[in-house]
Amino acid sequence: MLLLFKVKLKQVWQYKHKDAINGILVNKNIKTNNPELIVYTNNGEILILSLDGNLCFSEKVSEKQLWKGLIYEPDSQEKILNLLVGGMDGILRCYTIKSSYELVPIWTHTFKSSISGFFLEDLNNDGITELISYSLDKTLRVLNKKDGLMIWGQMFEKGIGDAIILPPFSDLEEKEVCACGNDGTLRIFDSKNGELKWFKKFSDKMRALTFLSVDSQKNYLLCGGDDRLLHIIDRNTKIEVKTLEFSDYLWKLCSYPHSSPRNVLVSTYSFEFLKDEKDLSSIDFSSGLFKYDSEFTRKWQVVGENIEILKLIDIDSKRSSIYGTTKGELKGIDETDGKQLFKMECSSCINDLFYLPSKDLIFSCQDDGSINSYRVN
Known part of the structure; x- marks a missing residue:
């Protein structure tokens, strides 16, 4: 059967590294203003590649896997960029990226186990962002991004899987920090001092969080995990108003549009392939991707996909989902x-994706060490 796709991808180049590439970022060189790729690897290396796929820099910063990275501009007048990386060794590292391809260490912050994730958010509405980080060592920590010192922290009974910021709504004037854990708990904290404001316990590990803001009075908190259920909780009453059942673990939740999310993508995941001796290509996955609106009506579904990475982007002014x-x-x-x-067959499991709209390029990185560049036509 001939499949006619609306969008065409053409491979521009491929770079091959000896170890798995776990993540990919795009950074503008301070001196040349040209975009560059920053990737981090399974053996603790950071690589910088030019936009045409040439290796410009590499440095080993850890003996273990790096799987999370973030680039940001410091709160200063200097024309510099900072890079945050973290992974299995539990050390969160902050560097200044020099135009001469040099990583200058600024600070480190150490957890007792691997880092699950981190992101920046202005919690106090003072124009300065804080670093929200969480780990399998059971802790959620808010750090000062200038020096890596802790502002406040909270501890769970087990490792933390996901965390988000809940915006103000109704009579609530301040942001809240919400996190879920492997202990099955969902917790909401005061963003300024970390005080526990609300707590709920589920029967199994919680992996993913998001929220919907339908209007000023209608807000929902969504979470799910190994119980294969999407729990929909009214933020006003804290009552679970609806529960949706799936055949696989809930892996990722992505709500949009960013300013006032009214739709959610639910990505489910199966670990059965780890137990199956069959060739990966012959396995029929039951997991997939599902879209729901603000009334939690399913609008469409794509079944048979075990999705590792999911991104929402705009192609030709249309919102699209790309995934590996x-x-x-x-x-x-x-x-x-x-x-x-569109569909493109790659050589191994895809760990991360990045879309650069100014160049119409999609970059992917994979388990076999491949980094690919594709032009969107």
Whole structure:
């Protein structure tokens, strides 16, 4: 059967590294103003590549896997960029990126176990962002990004899987920090001092969080995990108003648009392939991607995909979802109707994706050490 796709991808180049590439970022060189790729690897290396795929820099910063990175501009007048990386060794590292391809260490902050994630947010509405970080060592920590010192922290009974910022709504004037853990708990904290404001216990590990803001009075908190359920909680009453059942673990939740999210993408995941001796390409996955609106009506579904990384982007002014799978497939779908826009077969499991709209380029990185550049036509 001939498949006609709305969008075409053409491979521009491929770079091959000896170890798995776990994440990819795009950074502008301070001196040249040209975009560059920053990737981090399974053996603790940071690589910088030019936009045409040439290796410009490499440095080993850890003996263990790096799997999370973030680039940001410091709160200063200097024309510099900072890089945050973290992974299995539990050390959160902050560097200044020099135009001469040099990573200058600024600070480190050490957890007792691997780092699950981190992101920046202005918690106090003072124009200065704080660093929210969480780990399998059971702690949620808010750090000063200038020196890595802790502002406040909270401890769970087990490792923390996800954390988000809940915006003000109704009579609530301040932001809240919400996190879920492997202990099955969902917790909401005061963003300024870390005081526990609300707590709920579920039967199994919680992996993913998001929220919907339908209007000033209608806000929902969504979470899910190994119980294969999407729990929908009214933020006003804290009552679970609806529960949706799936056949696999809930892996990722992505709500949009960013300013006032009214839709949610639910990505489910199966670990059965780790137990199956069959070739990966012959496994029929039951997991997939599902879209729901603000009334939690399913608008479309794509079943048979074990999704490792999911991104929402705009292609030709249309919101689209791009994702990479365990089987090594790079796909794009129309957010409106779920129809496939493009498909590209890659050589191994895809760990991360980055879309650079100014150049119409999609970059992917994979388990076999491949970094690929594709032009969107």
